[in-house]
Amino acid sequence: MNGPLPTMQEASQEAEFQLCAAKDVLEWQHALIKAMHLNHLHDGGKGIGDLFQVAKYFNDTGFGGVYSAIDEFRVLGESAPQNAEMPNRGAHGIGTGVPLAEFSKGRQMEAAARLGITQQALNTAIKSKRQIQVLEMQDGSVTAIETKAFPAPNRRARQ
Template sequence: MNSPLPTMQEAAQEAEFQLLAAKDLLEWQCALSSAIHLDHLHNGGKSAGALAELAKYFSDTGFGGVYSAIDQFKQLGESETAPQNLQYENVSRDAGGAQ
């Protein structure tokens, strides 16, 4: 699948979204760890197995978007013809003409 490379701004926005999603998943993992610990202390670990399975599910499914965003940045960094944000070009022209 050869899709066009996103602009740096689009890739940065996607990376920001994916990192925020990953942050949420890590916070959920931390909460699950606390719940497993409390379950062992107060309930003899009766729910620990189910909570551990949920933690594994989050781990297995949650970070694919982060890897995709990293790959996009890698492709942009290696591309000699990476799309540029036209707004920056216009700002440069305006600044040069104002002198």
């Protein structure tokens, strides 16, 4: 892998794309298998050779991106900073959060945009008094963490 490492967001977006592409290839292969079966049943298998060539093409070209995405994640995992002296690796330096209602007071549209959600979703979360803390990261981005009781109160008992 040459060049700078992608961010986790870029890597996850690429992984999602590659998985969707692989899913599409698998769906095409499934359709080809069904077509081969139908050709065998109704035409004595006369067209199976052509269908097989299409299936071989998908096999030869379909998963290269998946393999490269796996390699990319392996490199990301190996390059992640490690600090054995810190028991809570990755959680340091973030600081404390502020409640969602406080973060968005008087500026719900801007707050929603920074969080990547709609203003309606933000307003609903505030009105329902969800326990959400907003953390500002060192790069200026924000992330929200919700604390929930487990098991959820008022859940139905298993029967």
